[in-house]
Amino acid sequence: MTGYILSRVLRAALTMLVTVTLVFLFIRLSGDPAAALVPPDAPQEVIDQYARAMGLDQPLWQQYLGYVGGLLQGNFGFSIHTGIAVEETFLGRLPFTLHLGITALALAIFIGIPIGALAAIRRGTALDRFVMGFSVFAFAMPNFLFGLVMILVAALAFSAFLGGENANVIWPALTLGLAAMGSFARFTRSSVLETINAPYMRAAEARGVPFGMRLLRHAAPNAAIPLVTLIGLSLGALVAGSVVTEQVFAWPGVGQLLVRSVATRDLAQVQFLVLVVAFTMVMANLIVDMLYLVIDPRIRAK
C-alpha cells in the first residue's frame, strides 16, 4: 500500500514537472515574447531593451532554471499589462469559477447519477429510453450553443438576462454541467447494470436480503468504483468548458481571464493559468487514486 501511494505521488510530481517544462518551451516557441509586447513598428533597440529587462537574452537553460526556481518559491510572475502578480488576479477570479464549477459538478452528479441508476433498474422501459435519449442530447450539445439558446429564450420570452456576475449561477452551471451529466447518466447506467446482474447480487437475493438493501449496500459500492474515475476525468472537461461558458454568460471567472489574457498576449498570466489547470488535473487524478484505496479493498491489498 505504501508502494502504491508513493508511486502515485511520484507520478503526479513527474507529470507536473513535464507540464511545466512543456509550457515553458511552447510559450517560447510561439514567437519572441518581447516583439509581441511592443508596437509593430518599434525599432530593434526597443525590443532588445524589453528582452533584457525580462531576461530573454539569457540562454534557454538559464531562463528555464530561473523559471522553475521562481515557481518553487511562489514567484509566478507579473501581468505585462497591469503589473499585478498573476496569482493575485487569479485568486480574485477563483471564487466565481469555483462557485460555477462546483455547482455544475453537483448538478451533473446529483442529476446524472440518479437518473442513470434509475434507467438501469427500469431497464428496457420508456423511462430508460428517455434517460438514454436525454444523455445523448446532453453529451452531444455544444455548451456555447446551449448557453446562447438559453439566454435568447430567457430574453425573448421572459425579458430576463441570464448573464453577468449578478445572474443566478444555476444557468451557466447547467450549461457547463450538461455534458458531464449526460456522460455520468450513461456510465452509471452501464455500471449499475453490470453490478445488478453480478453473481453476488443473486446470492444476496437468495440469502433473503431485500431489494432496496441489495441496491444500496451491494450494488452501489461496486458501481461507484468506475464512476469515481469518470468524475475525476470529467474535471478536465469542466475546466475546458468553463472557458467557453464564462465567455457566453459574461461570468467573471478564471476562464474569462484566460481568454482575455490569450487575446492580449499576457504571457505570464497565460503561463500561470495553464499551470493551474494542469495542476488541478494532476491533483484530481491523485485524489481519485487515493479514493480507490478507500472504496476498493482489492487495491488496498496490493
Place this chain on the structure above:
Amino acid sequence: MSEPHRGESAPRAPLLSIEDLTVALPGDGDRPEAVSGISFAIAPGETLCLVGESGSGKSVVGQAVLGMLPHALPVTGGCIRFAGAEMPPQRDRAFGTIRSAQIAMIFQDAGASLNPVRTIGGQLAEILAVHGIPKPDRRPRVLEVLRDVALPEPERIARSYPHQLSGGQAQRAVIAAALLLKPDLLIADEPTTALDVTTQAEILALIARLKVEHELAVLFVTHDFGVVAEIADRVAVMQEGVLVEAGMAEDVLQAPQHPYTRKLIAAVNPTPRTLGQHGDTPILDATDVNLIYRSGFLGNRKALHAVKDVSLEIAAGRTVAVVGESGSGKSSLARCLLRLEEIDSGSIRFKGQEISTLTGAPLRQLRQSIQVVLQDPFSALNPRQTILSAIAEGPIIHGMAPADARQKAAELIELVGLSAQSGGRYPQEFSGGQRQRICIARALALEPEVLIADEAVSALDVSIQAQILDLFADLQRRFGFAILFITHDLAVARAIADDILVMKSAEIVEHGPADRVFAAPAHPYTQALLAAAPGLDLFRRGSAA
C-alpha cells in the same frame, strides 16, 4: 422414461416436494418449456442430486424452489411444497422469510457470490440482521459458523475481503453463510465445478458432514456423475427440461436405464485410448525450462517462479497430457513451448533445432508448426470474422494464395464435422462444441506438427467433451501430429493421453505412460489427485470391467 417416483421409499414425509412443475421458455428458445412437468421429493436429511448438462433446466428448478425465477421464465404449471405448505408465487415478498432461514442456496462461483468490497464478516452479519437477529448475537454466531465449516482463524476470515480467500475458502465462507440461520434445505448449484479436484473433495466431504450434523436436506445440482457417486442418496437426471430417470443413487449408478444417463456416467470413466503410434525421435523436447514472471514497481517488486526445471519430450503421433491444478504452471509451460513467453533458462528444441532463441522470420515460420487450441471457444474467435476467413487467415499470412486458403478452409470445416455451407457464418451462430471444432480447424489449417491444447474441453459439457476428444484423436490418426494436452481433469487425461506429466507448484512431479500413472501413481501428489477425483469407485469399477 422411467417412473420418476421410483426411488421414493423415504420413510418420512418429504421436506420438499415438486409436483409436475412446468416453466415456460418464451421467445426464441430451442424448446417451448425450460422445465416440463417434473416431479420429485426430498426427505429431511436426504441428499438428492439433480443431474444434467447446461441447458437441461436443472438450475431453473433450483431457482424456482427459492422463488427466484426471472419474469422471462414464468411457472405455468405444477406446485412446489415445502414442509407441507405450498410455496408462494415466484418473487413473492413472502420468500424473504424463507430464503436463508428455511432454504439456503449456494452457487457455482463462490468468489463471485461474495460482494468484493465488503468483508466476509459484514456480509454474514447482514444476513442475520435482515432476518431480525439482534446485533449482539450476530458476531458470535458468524464466528461459530465459520468455525463449523472448518475455516482457520475465523476472526481473521471475518475481517477478510473475498479476494483474500482461496477458492476453497470462499466456498466454505459461502456455505457458512448458508448455515447461519440453520435452514432445513440447502440448494447447491454446481458448488464444486469451479474448484480444483483436491479442493472439490474437501468441499464435498464438508457438505456430507454438515448434512449429518445439521440434518440438512441437500438438493445438489451438478453435471458430474463423479460427484453424484460421492454424495448422493438419490439421483434425478434431467435432459432438455424433462426428468428422464430417477432413483436411488446406487441403482442409477450401477444400472442406468436411460441412454442419456449412461452417456453422462461414461464421461466420468472414459475408455483409455488405444496407444498412438510409437514415434521414437521426439518432435518437440524441452530441457530444464525455467520461467519467472516479474511484476511490480518500486517498493513492491514481485517474482513468481511459474515454470521450474521442466523437461519433457513429445514424439510425432503421440499425446502427452500435462495434468495439474490451477496455478500449477501448466498453462505457463504451454506458453513457453508456443514461444509466447521468453524463458529465463533452459532449452526448447523442435526437431532437434533450438527454438527458444529464435526471432524474426525463422520464429514466424516456426509458428506454423506449433499451433494452439484454447479453453474458451467463445472468446477465442473474433465475433466479426466469418469462420471461413478465420480459418483461412493463417495460411494466407504464411503465403498461401487466398483462393487456395479458402478452398482448404472449406475442406477443414467439413473435416471437423460442420456443414460445408457454414463457412460464411459468424462464431456466435454456433454452439460451444461447434466453436471448439472451428478452433481446431483453424489450428490445423497451418498443418502443424505439434498441437497444444490448453484446457481445450474444460468449458464444454461432458457429452460434447467426449465428441471433441474423439475428434482430436481421429485427426491425430489422420495427420500424425503430436498433441500436448493440458488439463486439470483426470478423466480427460485418461481419455486422450499416451503419456502423463503431473505438475505441481511449477514443477513436474511425475512422468510416465498413462496406464502406469493411473494404475500405480508413484508420487504422493499424484496419489492425492487420484484419490480426490470424485467417483473414484466408478473409476475402479470401470477399470475392472
